Amino acid sequence: MIRGKAVVFGDNVDTDVIIPARYLTSTDPKELGKHCMEGLDPHFPQRITPGATILVAGKNFGCGSSREHAPLALKGCGVSAVVAASFARIFFRNAINIGLPILESEEAARGIREGDMVSIDLARGEIRNETTGEIFWARPFPPFLQEIIAAGGLMNLVEKRVKG
Structure with missing residues (x-):
């Protein structure tokens, strides 16, 4: 179960907004996280409670370039999960590969407001707005994607399996 306060953005949040190109010299998630979303909200990293913030967005979240840095920046600044009306496909897979839980639900994206308390059951696909009592799906x-996310990403899962 993932639980956190919602931070809400709109449609078409692209990877250049999530992490501006000038920071792509680093692959350190914590360093990237310091600059996450700074084009839309320069104080975004300070608004995050690590492990207790769920980003909610509209359509086409993560569009733009195919850089893995974007989900790394979100994870590095402490975002627990992303719920959006829809995701760019390459962002979707990059997020799974680094172990960032993401869920697609147009109803949840419309029904969750800034500051709402949200809980997510990944196994069931349930997104609960604890503030309003609404449940979205x-x-x-x-199971194989749940395993990747639980391991913290694809490389962690491979390493775990290799070590036995």
């Missing part, structure tokens, strides 16, 4: 992750 996303397609639950299949």
